[in-house]
Amino acid sequence: MSDITIRDVRKSYAGTEVVHGVNLDIRHGEFIVMLGPSGCGKSTLLRMIAGLEEITSGEVQIGDRVVNRLEPRERNCAMVFQNYALYPHMTVANNIGYALKVAGMKKAERLEKVAAVAQTVGLGEFLDRKPGQLSGGQRQRVAMARAIIREPGVFLFDEPLSNLDAKLRVQMRHEIRRIHNRIGATSVFVTHDQVEGMTLADRLVIMNRGTIEQVGTPQEVYDRPASTYVAGFIGSPAMNFLPATLAEGPVLWLATGERVDLRGVMEMPRGLAPRAMLQLGLRPERLRIGPVGSGAMDVRFEFAEELGSGRLYHLRHEDVPVTVVSETKQTLREGEPVGLTLLPGAVHLFYGETGRRIETTLRSSVNERVSA
Amino acid sequence: MIERTPVLNIATHAILAAGLIALALPIYLVFVASTQTLAEVTAIPSRLLPSDQFFVNVKAAWITADFGTKFVNSMILAVGVVTGKVVLSAITAFGIVFFDHRMRMPVFWLVFITLMLPLEVRIVPTYAVAANALSPFQAMLDWSGLTWLIEKATSIRVSMEWNLLNSYTGLILPLVATATGTFLYRQFFLTVPDELVEAAKMDGAGPLRFLREVLIPLSVTNIAALATIMFVYSWNQYLWPLLITTDPNYGVVAVELGRLVPDSSSTGGGIPNWHIAMAGTLIVMVPPIIVVIFMQRWFVRGLISADK
Numbered sequence: 001m002s003d004i005t006i007r008d009v010r011k012s013y014a015g016t017e018v019v020h021g022v023n024l025d026i027r028h029g030e031f032i033v034m035l036g037p038s039g040c041g042k043s044t045l046l047r048m049i050a051g052l053e054e055i056t057s058g059e060v061q062i063g064d065r066v067v068n069r070l071e072p073r074e075r076n077c078a079m080v081f082q083n084y085a086l087y088p089h090m091t092v093a094n095n096i097g098y099a100l101k102v103a104g105m106k107k108a109e110r111l112e113k114v115a116a117v118a119q120t121v122g123l124g125e126f127l128d129r130k131p132g133q134l135s136g137g138q139r140q141r142v143a144m145a146r147a148i149i150r151e152p153g154v155f156l157f158d159e160p161l162s163n164l165d166a167k168l169r170v171q172m173r174h175e176i177r178r179i180h181n182r183i184g185a186t187s188v189f190v191t192h193d194q195v196e197g198m199t200l201a202d203r204l205v206i207m208n209r210g211t212i213e214q215v216g217t218p219q220e221v222y223d224r225p226a227s228t229y230v231a232g233f234i235g236s237p238a239m240n241f242l243p244a245t246l247a248e249g250p251v252l253w254l255a256t257g258e259r260v261d262l263r264g265v266m267e268m269p270r271g272l273a274p275r276a277m278l279q280l281g282l283r284p285e286r287l288r289i290g291p292v293g294s295g296a297m298d299v300r301f302e303f304a305e306e307l308g309s310g311r312l313y314h315l316r317h318e319d320v321p322v323t324v325v326s327e328t329k330q331t332l333r334e335g336e337p338v339g340l341t342l343l344p345g346a347v348h349l350f351y352g353e354t355g356r357r358i359e360t361t362l363r364s365s366v367n368e369r370v371s372a
Numbered sequence: 373m374i375e376r377t378p379v380l381n382i383a384t385h386a387i388l389a390a391g392l393i394a395l396a397l398p399i400y401l402v403f404v405a406s407t408q409t410l411a412e413v414t415a416i417p418s419r420l421l422p423s424d425q426f427f428v429n430v431k432a433a434w435i436t437a438d439f440g441t442k443f444v445n446s447m448i449l450a451v452g453v454v455t456g457k458v459v460l461s462a463i464t465a466f467g468i469v470f471f472d473h474r475m476r477m478p479v480f481w482l483v484f485i486t487l488m489l490p491l492e493v494r495i496v497p498t499y500a501v502a503a504n505a506l507s508p509f510q511a512m513l514d515w516s517g518l519t520w521l522i523e524k525a526t527s528i529r530v531s532m533e534w535n536l537l538n539s540y541t542g543l544i545l546p547l548v549a550t551a552t553g554t555f556l557y558r559q560f561f562l563t564v565p566d567e568l569v570e571a572a573k574m575d576g577a578g579p580l581r582f583l584r585e586v587l588i589p590l591s592v593t594n595i596a597a598l599a600t601i602m603f604v605y606s607w608n609q610y611l612w613p614l615l616i617t618t619d620p621n622y623g624v625v626a627v628e629l630g631r632l633v634p635d636s637s638s639t640g641g642g643i644p645n646w647h648i649a650m651a652g653t654l655i656v657m658v659p660p661i662i663v664v665i666f667m668q669r670w671f672v673r674g675l676i677s678a679d680k
Binding site: 050051052071072073077078079081082083084085086087088089098099102103146150 | 565567568570571572573574575576577581586589590
C-alpha cells in the first residue's frame with residue numbers, strides 16, 4: 001500500500017521558510033492534484049516527497065515507512081518532469097529501461113518489458129530513436145513510460161503538461177488519467193492550471209504561499225471555497241468580489257451604500273458581529289442580467305466578449321468590475337444600467353480581514369430586492 | 373551587425389589574405405629549406421624555390437636525431453598526459469559542479485590559482501619533488517618530530533625516496549594537473565539541466581554511475597576538444613623533458629629538435645645544417661597536424677558546445 005502521510009512538513013532555504021508546516025493524508029490509489037501559482041511551494045512539497053529536496057522539519061511517510069532519510073530510489077516513487085528530462089544520448093528503449101538496468105535486470109528481460117510498456121503508451125515503433133528526433137508529445141510519452149516501467153507505488157508529476165500545445169495537453173491529460181486508473185498507484189500531480197486540476201483530481205490541494213488553503217474534491221472546492229484566495233483561483237472566469245459590511249441578518253451594505261438583501265438566498269450563522277467587514281463573492285456563471293431594478297443590485301454594462309456558446313459580460317459596480325457568463329445573448333449599450341439576478345450558488349461570503357469563508361445555509365433562490 | 377558592401381568585402385578579404393600569408397609564409401620557408409642542399413640553404417640571397425633534396429634531408433634528420441626512439445617517447449608522453457588530463461579534470465569538475473559541499477568554492481579557487489602557476493614558474497620545486505616524490509611526506513615526518521621519535525624508539529632512521537627522474541611517470545605526472553580542462557568540463561556540466569540529474573537519481577543511478585553513463589557520453593565532444601588541445605600541448609613540451617631526462621632513451625622530439633637547430637654551441641662554429649633542422653621540424657609537426665585534422669569536427673563542436 002502506498003498511502004502518503006505528510007506531517008507538519010517545513011522547508012527553509014538559508015533561513016527563509018517557504019513551506020510552512022503542511023499536513024496532508026493521501027490515500028492509496030488516489031489522484032491528488034496540488035494546485036497553486038508559481039512560488040506557492042507545491043513543487044517543493046512534491047520534491048520533498050520524491051527525496052530530491054531535503055525536509056527541513058516534519059515527516060513524510062510512504063506506506064508504513066518514514067522516508068525522510070531515504071534516497072529517492074528507495075522511496076518507491078517515479079517522477080515525470082516538466083522538461084521530460086530524457087537522457088539525450090540514449091535511445092527511447094534505453095531511456096525507458098534505464099531504471100531497470102540500474103537495478104541490474106537481465107538485458108533480455110528488460111527489453112521485453114520495455115517493449116510491452118512502450119506499446120501501452122503508443123511508442124512501439126520509436127524504440128530506436130533518440131529523444132532529439134521525437135516530438136514534444138512523444139517525449140512526454142517516453143517520460144511516462146520511464147515512470148510506468150518501474151511499477152512504483154507513487155507517481156509524481158511535476159507540471160508535466162505545461163510544455164505541450166493546448167490540444168496535446170488535453171489528450172495527454174486523458175491519457176494520464178487512464179494510466180492512473182489502470183495501474184492503481186497513488187498519483188501526486190503538481191500544476192498551476194486549474195482546468196488540469198479540476199479534471200484530473202480525485203482531491204485537490206490548493207496551496208498559497210507555502211501553506212495549504214484547502215483540500216477537497218473538485219466539486220467541494222468549487223462549491224464551498226474555503227477562502228477568497230481559493231474562490232478567486234478556482235473557476236473561470238474568476239469570482240467577483242465586492243467589499244461589504246454586515247447590516248443585520250443576511251442583509252449587507254455595499255461600499256456604495258447600496259443595500260443587498262440575501263434573506264431569500266441564505267441564512268447567516270449566528271455570532272457575526274454587526275458592521276463586520278465582509279467580502280461578497282459572486283460566481284460569474286451563477287449571475288444573470290435583467291432589467292434595471294429586477295435583481296439584487298444594479299450595475300453598468302461596459303462591453304461583452306463572444307464565447308460562441310454564450311457571452312462574457314463585463315459590467316461595473318461603481319469602481320468594482322463584475323463579470324457575468326450567460327448563454328442568453330443580449331445587445332446592450334455601453335454605460336447602460338442593468339439589474340443583476342443571483343442564481344442558487346452565486347453568493348459566497350468571506351470575512352473581510354482574514355478572507356476565510358463564512359459558512360452559510362443555502363435557501364431556494366428568491367431574488368427579492370429591498371431597496372434602501 | 374554584418375554589412376555587405378563591395379568595399380567591405382574586399383577589405384575583409386584583404387585582411388584574411390594578409391593573415392593567411394603571415395601564418396603560411398614561415399611554414400613555406402621551412403619546407404623550402406628542407407628541400408635544399410647545404411650550399412643552397414646557406415646561399416645569400418636565399419633561394420625561395422624548393423629544390424630536390426627533401427627525402428634525403430628527412431632521412432638525415434630522422435637518423436641524426438634518433439627520432440625513432442623519440443617519437444615513441446613523445447607519443448607515450450602525449451597520450452599519457454592527455455589521458456591523465458581528460459580523466460582528472462572530468463572528476464574534478466564533477467566534484468565541483470554536482471556536489472554541494474563546503475569545500476566546493478575553495479577547491480574551485482585552488483584549481484583556478486594553478487592557472488597562474490604554470491610549470492615554468494614552479495619548475496625548481498617541481499624538479500625537487502620529481503627527484504624524490506616522497507620528499508613532502510619526509511618533510512612532514514621530520515617537522516612533526518615523528519622521524520626523531522621513530523629513530524629513538526626503533527633506532528631505524530626513516531628515509532623515503534622515490535625518484536622520478538628519467539622515467540615516463542616523471543615526464544607525465546607534473547603535466548597532468550590542469551585548470552583549463554577542469555573549466556571546460558565545468559562549463560559543460562553547468563549546462564546539464566538539473567532535471568536530468570534528478571531523473572537519474574529517481575532511476576536509482578548513483579553519482580559514479582551518473583558520471584559514467586550519462587555525463588561522459590554527453591561530453592564526448594568536450595573530451596575531443598580537450599584531448600586535441602592537450603595533445604598538441606604535450607607534444608610540444610620542451611622545458612620539462614629537457615630538465616628531467618638526461619638519459620637519451622627518454623628524450624622527446626621537441627628537445628631533440630632543439631639539438632638539431634644549429635647554434636654556436638651545438639655546431640661550435642661548424643656546419644650550419646639548417647636544411648636538416650628544417651626537415652626535422654617538418655617531421656615533428658606531422659603528428660599534431662594529423663590529430664587536429666582528424667579531431668577538427670569534434671573539436672569545434674566541443675568548444676562551441678552547440679550540439680547537445
